[in-house]
Amino acid sequence: MNARPSRPPPAVAFDVDEAFARLREAVAPYPLPVLFALAREGHGSPFEVVVACIVTIRTLEEVSLPAARRLFAVARTPAAIAALTPAAIDALIDPCTFHEPKSRSIHAIATRVDGEFGGELPCDLDTVLSLPGVGPKCAALALGLGCGEAHLPVDIHVHRIANRWGIVAAKTPEKTQRALMEVLPPERWLEINELLVPFGKHVCTGALPRCSTCPLLAMCQQVGVTRHR
Ligand code: SF4
Structure with missing residues (x-):
C-alpha cells in the first residue's frame, strides 16, 4: 500500500x-454491466432498460442481474408487467435493496406506458424522467441503450x-x-x-x-x- x-x-x-x-x-x-448484459440478451427496449435500471439501484450486480432476469422471464412488456400485482413483482426481485418501493414504481410505470403510450415508452427525456423512481442516470441509459441516442x-x-x-x-x-x-x-x-x-x-x-x-x-x-x- x-x-x-x-x-x-x-x-x-x-x-x-x-x-x-x-x-x-x-x-x-x-462481466458487462447489468443493463448492457441484459440488452445483449434481448432486453434492450427503453421500457426494459428503465425497469432493469430501477432493479439495479443500490443493489449489487450479482443480485440485480438475476432479479431482472427472473422478472423478464415472467413478464417483459408493459402490458404483461401491468397485469402482475406489485406483490408479484416484489416476489421476483425481493433480494434487491428497496424491493417494495421498486416493485410499486415498476408496476406504475408499466401501467402508464401500457395505458398512456400504447405499450411503447417514448424516446423523450422529459417523459422518461417523469416516471416514478427514474433519475438522470436511468433516463440516460434508457435513451442511450434503448433508443440509440447520445446520452x-x-x-x-x-x-x-x-x-x-x-x-x-x-x-x-x-x-x-x-x-x-x-x-x-x-x-x-x-x-x-x-x-x-x-x-x-x-x-x-x-x-x-x-x-x-x-x-x-x-x-x-x-x-x-x-x-x-
Ligand atoms: S485511473 Fe484510478 S486506478 Fe488508475 S491511476 Fe487513476 S486513480 Fe489510480
Missing part, C-alpha cells in the same frame, strides 16, 4: 482514444473516476455529466458508462484503487487519491 501526499503531473496528457483503448482491454475479463449516464463509478483522472472537476454526478459532455465526443458517452462500471469495481475502486498496476496511470492526475495499491 502506498501513500502519495503530493504528485507530479501525469507523464502524458489524457488522450481519449488511447484511454478508451486501454479501458476496453482492462475490463475485457470482467451520458453518470453513476458513482463514472463520477469518481473522471474526477480522479482530472479531466473534470465536479462535485456531483449531474455536474460531472455536464462537464464530461464537453470533454468527450458523443459517440463515447454511452461507452464510458459501459467501461467505467467494471473498471470502477475491479481497478479504480472507491477505496485503495489499484494505481500501481493501472493501465491509465501515466495519464491520470490521481486527484484525491491519497492511498492506493
Whole structure:
C-alpha cells in the first residue's frame, strides 16, 4: 500500500482514444454491466432498460442481474408487467435493496406506458424522467441503450473516476455529466458508462484503487487519491 501526499503531473496528457483503448482491454475479463448484459440478451427496449435500471439501484450486480432476469422471464412488456400485482413483482426481485418501493414504481410505470403510450415508452427525456423512481442516470441509459441516442449516464463509478483522472472537476454526478459532455465526443458517452462500471469495481475502486498496476496511470492526475495499491 502506498501513500502519495503530493504528485507530479501525469507523464502524458489524457488522450481519449488511447484511454478508451486501454479501458476496453482492462475490463475485457470482467462481466458487462447489468443493463448492457441484459440488452445483449434481448432486453434492450427503453421500457426494459428503465425497469432493469430501477432493479439495479443500490443493489449489487450479482443480485440485480438475476432479479431482472427472473422478472423478464415472467413478464417483459408493459402490458404483461401491468397485469402482475406489485406483490408479484416484489416476489421476483425481493433480494434487491428497496424491493417494495421498486416493485410499486415498476408496476406504475408499466401501467402508464401500457395505458398512456400504447405499450411503447417514448424516446423523450422529459417523459422518461417523469416516471416514478427514474433519475438522470436511468433516463440516460434508457435513451442511450434503448433508443440509440447520445446520452451520458453518470453513476458513482463514472463520477469518481473522471474526477480522479482530472479531466473534470465536479462535485456531483449531474455536474460531472455536464462537464464530461464537453470533454468527450458523443459517440463515447454511452461507452464510458459501459467501461467505467467494471473498471470502477475491479481497478479504480472507491477505496485503495489499484494505481500501481493501472493501465491509465501515466495519464491520470490521481486527484484525491491519497492511498492506493
Ligand atoms: S486506478 Fe489510480 S491511476 Fe488508475 S485511473 Fe484510478 S486513480 Fe487513476
